[in-house]
Structures are given as C-alpha cells and as structure tokens.
Amino acid sequence: MAITKKDVEHVAVLARLALSEQEIKLYTEQMANILSYVEKLRALDTRVVESTAYTTSTNTVFRKDEMKPSLPQEGILSNAPEKAKGCFKVPRIIE
Amino acid sequence: MELYNLTIHELHERLKKKELSSLELTDAFLKRINAVEGKIKAYITITKEDAVKQAKEADKRIAAGMDVTPLTGVPISVKDIFCTKGILTTCASKILNNFIPPYDAAVIKKLKDAGAVILGKNNMDEFAMGSSTENSAYFTTKNPWDLERVPGGSSGGSAASVAADECAASIGTDTGGSIRQPASCCGIVGLKPTYGRVSRYGMIAFASSLDQAGPLTKDVKDCAIMLNAMAGYDSQDSTSIDAPVPDYTKVLTKDVKGLKIGIPKEYFIKGLDSDVEKAVKQAIEVLKKQGASVVDVSLPHTDYAIAVYYLVATAEASSNLARYDGVKFGYRVKESKNLIDMYCKTRDEGFGPEVKRRIMLGTYSLSAGYYEAYYKKASYVRILIKRDFEEAFKKCDVILTPTSPTPAFKIGEKTSDPLTMYLSDIFTISCNLAGIPGISLPCGFTKNNLPIGLQILGKPLDEETVLKTAYAYEQATEWHKKRAVV
Numbered sequence: 072m073a074i075t076k077k078d079v080e081h082v083a084v085l086a087r088l089a090l091s092e093q094e095i096k097l098y099t100e101q102m103a104n105i106l107s108y109v110e111k112l113r114a115l116d117t118r119v120v121e122s123t124a125y126t127t128s129t130n131t132v133f134r135k136d137e138m139k140p141s142l143p144q145e146g147i148l149s150n151a152p153e154k155a156k157g158c159f160k161v162p163r164i165i166e
Numbered sequence: 167m168e169l170y171n172l173t174i175h176e177l178h179e180r181l182k183k184k185e186l187s188s189l190e191l192t193d194a195f196l197k198r199i200n201a202v203e204g205k206i207k208a209y210i211t212i213t214k215e216d217a218v219k220q221a222k223e224a225d226k227r228i229a230a231g232m233d234v235t236p237l238t239g240v241p242i243s244v245k246d247i248f249c250t251k252g253i254l255t256t257c258a259s260k261i262l263n264n265f266i267p268p269y270d271a272a273v274i275k276k277l278k279d280a281g282a283v284i285l286g287k288n289n290m291d292e293f294a295m296g297s298s299t300e301n302s303a304y305f306t307t308k309n310p311w312d313l314e315r316v317p318g319g320s321s322g323g324s325a326a327s328v329a330a331d332e333c334a335a336s337i338g339t340d341t342g343g344s345i346r347q348p349a350s351c352c353g354i355v356g357l358k359p360t361y362g363r364v365s366r367y368g369m370i371a372f373a374s375s376l377d378q379a380g381p382l383t384k385d386v387k388d389c390a391i392m393l394n395a396m397a398g399y400d401s402q403d404s405t406s407i408d409a410p411v412p413d414y415t416k417v418l419t420k421d422v423k424g425l426k427i428g429i430p431k432e433y434f435i436k437g438l439d440s441d442v443e444k445a446v447k448q449a450i451e452v453l454k455k456q457g458a459s460v461v462d463v464s465l466p467h468t469d470y471a472i473a474v475y476y477l478v479a480t481a482e483a484s485s486n487l488a489r490y491d492g493v494k495f496g497y498r499v500k501e502s503k504n505l506i507d508m509y510c511k512t513r514d515e516g517f518g519p520e521v522k523r524r525i526m527l528g529t530y531s532l533s534a535g536y537y538e539a540y541y542k543k544a545s546y547v548r549i550l551i552k553r554d555f556e557e558a559f560k561k562c563d564v565i566l567t568p569t570s571p572t573p574a575f576k577i578g579e580k581t582s583d584p585l586t587m588y589l590s591d592i593f594t595i596s597c598n599l600a601g602i603p604g605i606s607l608p609c610g611f612t613k614n615n616l617p618i619g620l621q622i623l624g625k626p627l628d629e630e631t632v633l634k635t636a637y638a639y640e641q642a643t644e645w646h647k648k649r650a651v652v
Binding site: 074078079081082083085086087088089090091094098101102104105106108109111112113115117120132134142143146147149150151152153159161162163164166 | 264265266269401405467469470472473477484488491492493494495497498502503504506507508509513519522523525526527529530533539540543544546547549550553585588
C-alpha cells in the first residue's frame, strides 16, 4: 500500500490543510517512510483481542441531567477572530 | 546553597516557620529567571504580576495559619498546554498565538487552591508533539547541563526550568514519554500517573486516550507532594478515575524489603548507550542491597509499541486538532475566498510541520479503506501490549528500565528525519499505551556529564509502590543533589 502524491492531496482536503506543492512532496516521502515502518504490525496475529479505545475503562460514564451554569457568553466570545451580535462571524458561505 | 536550589519540602519548612516569606521567595525566583532565562529559554510567558499577587495571598494564609498546604507560597511553573484564566496559552503553536482562556484547567485550579505561586508558562513542542522542544513555534529550550543539547520533550521547558532552578517544580503532560524523557535528559524527577488519575479538563488535547498530566520535580518527595495536590476524580473529565487518593508522601519509607523488581529483557537492546546501560544495572544492584529481589520478565510486544503509538496518537490528534479552524478562537488567516478556504489556509499557516505531518498521518489512517489496516490493527496490538504488562506484573511489583536509550542529543541532530526522532521514545511509549504509571529519576551521569534517567513502571493506580521504590533508590544515592551549573 504505497502512498502516492494523489493520496496525500486527497488527505490534505479531508484534513482541511492548504498544503503547498513542496509540503505535498515532503509529506508523501515522509508518510511513505513512516507507513512502511508500521507495516510490521501486519505480521502479528491479533485475532484473540477485541478493539478498545480506552485502556482503563470501556464503560460509558453517565451523569445526572442537571442545570449548571456554563461559561458566560462574553468569555466564550472573547477570543473570537470576528464576532457580531453575540455570535461567531465567519466568511460568507452562500455566494 | 541559594533559595532557588531548594526543594518544595525544604522551602515549605522555612515558609511555615516564617523564616522566609513567599514574596521574598518569589522575588528570588524571578531574579533567577532574569539571570539565566536568556541562556535556557524555558518560558514562553512569565507572569510576574500574578505571581507577586499570589505570593502576597500565600503570605496572608501562612500568617493566619489557615489552609496552609506543602505548596502554599511555593513558586512553580506550568507547561503552556494548561489553560490559565486570563493568561496567554499558546501550546507553543502559532495557531494559538493570541489565545487567552476564559477558565483554568482543573489541575491549575487545584494548584492555585493549594496556594502555589505560578511564575509562568513553559515552552514545549507544539501541541506536545516532539521529544526536544525543537517543534515549538517560538524557540528551542536549551538543556541546562549542556546548552548545545535539547532538554528533551515535549515538556522540555518545564524540565529545564526545574533543572536550571527557575522554579521549585513544574507540571507537564505525557502522551508517549513527554514528562519522563525530558526529566531524564535534565537530571530531575518526572512522573506520569495512571491514565485517569489526574483530570485532563482544560489541558489542551493531543491524544485523549494517552494524555496524562504529572509533576516534574527536584526529588521524589516533591513529586509525591505535587501528586497529592494534582490527583483525584473530576466530573468534568469522563475518563477520570473515581478512586480515593492516598497521601503519597506516607509511603516514602526507604523500606523495599521483599519488593520484587521485574527486569524486561526487551529494554536492554542494541542501540542502548553503554553509559546508560551501566548506570541502570548499577541502580538495580543498589535496590538489591536494600532488600529488593530481581526477577526476569518479558514484554514481548515492546518492539511494536512505536508503530502502534504513531497510528493511535496521530488518529486521535487529527480529530482533536480539527477544532482549530479560525472560527471560535486562535489565529485566522487575513484573506480568504470563502469559509472552506479560510479553514484550509488558517490551518496551513497556523500549524507547524510536525503537527501537520501528524494530522495528515492520522487522517490517512482513519480514512475509508485504511481504517481497518492501520488504526484498528494498531488498537488490537495495543491490547497485546497492555496484556504483556498484566502478565509481567503477576511476577513483580515494579518494572525497572532505562527511561531513554541515550542521554540528551544535540540540537538539530534529529530534526531531518521524523522517524529517528520518534525512536527516542522507545522505552516510554508502552506505559502510555497500557495506561500504567511511570517515573523517571536520576541514576547517574555519562562520561560527558549528561544526566541518565531510571524508569520505574507500576501497576495501574499503584503510584505508591512506584514512588516508594524511587524514594528508596534516591535516598541511597547522591544523584538528586547534583545541580546543573548555568
């Protein structure tokens, strides 16, 4: 499964990264190296184990559905690159 | 001996007896920072005014004899990955170059409540991705033992600030060795607690199933004092463990009679520096003399740990770092054609090369057609690694290994090849994958006078035995008393 320049370009779109031609070239090379290193996992028989994301607990944690104060709107908006009328403002979506 | 050389417990004695005020002490550390920071570069932000305020508060508490904890009035530093209310928090990234959190991380709140004085925010590898601080978007921190070498990473600024006496102690985070490896490189003590022992709330996420906060200190007793203040259940972190927190200083008795130490043969391999190997083997002898016994154990899947790590951690990172999109906080590119274009350009300009590489790798291994072969396979092998430890701990109480195969490397030595850099984490990564606690403490010096770290790994939630073993070794040796001359 050698990674190609086309694969890297596709992944950059998925990852929302406007990579330069140079970056695409460098990452194609470096990702190919890393991916060939991790190939060693394939040789292992892992049929005896099941997948789990967490190592200490696989239980879903529940809490009571109670009203609690959240951070004030002012604090949440204080870092916004652009804001208007108490909302985050983004560039136009509909042309 | 200067004030800034002292440990937390030594400073606490003086503060408690009112031989010294927190304000005088804070001033001594700020002067020390002023004197050496130009060489070390351990801090991204120094919070002088807040520190002075906190010191005055601490002095009031001590004068009134109210709520005085071992940390009251003690100046510490914190890695710039912890959200600090009203104080710039960059994670050493350009994408957070203007981020002022509206709240404190749970750990920061706990340390403030204990009365600690926060001197500033430490440099690190961007988003904790790296082993040298060379991935910081701002500058590289220098190793106080040799200014041409890295301090380790990613908590390199924290480790260097402790080793250069620019604070009494620090806190960092460890996803694959980011507390223990810099502690080893800088000749100090660093502990990664059990996954879930310390709340991750307000700690900027890299790989959520591996990230854990912990202390970096001048000795083992300080480490126990810091853990006492940091540990405990937090309803704001769903992976936080609801288990009682013992007083970790109570177990520091020097008594290791009957303790069984496991030595894994997979950690004494080709590529291990000969000075490191010698120092670790001598450390085993020291513990044997104190009454501990040694058993051979095997961790057969050790060789797969780095491959598993760089699939699991990057996959989680690609998801965690999706939030940096120029909308709610942080950097936003000035000119863009539309929303998607704004996202893509903001992220390309805001993230550094290593962060982008890991987002790319993680996105790839989670993408359609590759998920089964990479991410899922790695998750299976991760369980095998965890089972290795479960088997090994049936035969022993703790496992002893070197923390890092080599001492601190030269700045620039490993930057060209990411894979070479990744391999410097070979002895620390399995601990995160298994979720168990691990400590690094000084166990000697190389011929070039570079510190060597001894790693002690323990059973889940058994920080007590880890600390007890570390303390017994430390008290039988003199390494922890050596200070870097800056």
